[in-house]
Amino acid sequence: MKNKFIRSLLAAALGTGLLSIAAPANAFDIKSRDEAPADFKNILQDFRAFVGEERRYLSGDTIQAKQVNLSDLTLKFDYDPKVFFIGETAEIYRDRLDFTATTGSQVETGQIIFGDTSCNTGDRSFPNFSQFCPNPNDALPGKVAPDKPLNVGDWVNLGSFQAGTKLDFQLVANDINGGIYENGVKGVFGLNQAVNPDGLQHAIAYYYKDYLVLGFEDSFGGGDRDYNDTVFAIDIGKANARGVANVPEPSVVAAMFAIATLGLMKTRRRHQVVR
Ligand SMILES: [Ca+2]
Ligand SMILES: [Ca+2]
């Protein structure tokens, strides 16, 4: 009886807006690759192909072909999206990853997923570590999760979102060191180049085995155009991944080609050894 009274009081307070339940900043629980779903663990090594070489220079055509219009990244089915850290090639910058979810008129913005997307130097025993992480970093003094470097495959569950929710991601360049500015505007780069402060594309995307893989360029003006300063795999569920509208076909083809080429090179090397 008493509980029922308290519940009705609480409900009334919530209804009038006297109380609100807001997720605190940095609410995500970062989990390790060992705790990841099996289908991710099974292909984690494959993802290093999407990090690629530090300071590789991608042509304008390549960058454009890998553009995703994420204003169209709308869930068609209810799902708990998950974001996995794959690796980074950033030398000096330490970038932060945020996300925004829009459901109808409700916008959840600026939610920090990872505060310091640096690779953790302490993760070197991970197989092929340097191909995921050519420029790892130690934690900055006094920083704890989510503001400390990540191990390959660290991930978060973003929570439950209903069909119709639009997802977007933003990279806040070198945020943990104060951010970067140009003409007084902070370097925050989203997936929609039209709203980026420099008007340029800062993310490229691939689809691989029902994961969306995002690679970011973290410098104003496109920097060295390697687009792998930090790389993530996003799980929006198989049904959603296959239903995403306006994903350019070349992304899929290019990703498959990249993977196939890697396989081919290994085969060729093996043949040379045999001879
Ligand atoms: Ca880089
Ligand atoms: Ca780094």
Ligand SMILES: [Ca+2]
């Ligand atoms: Ca770069």
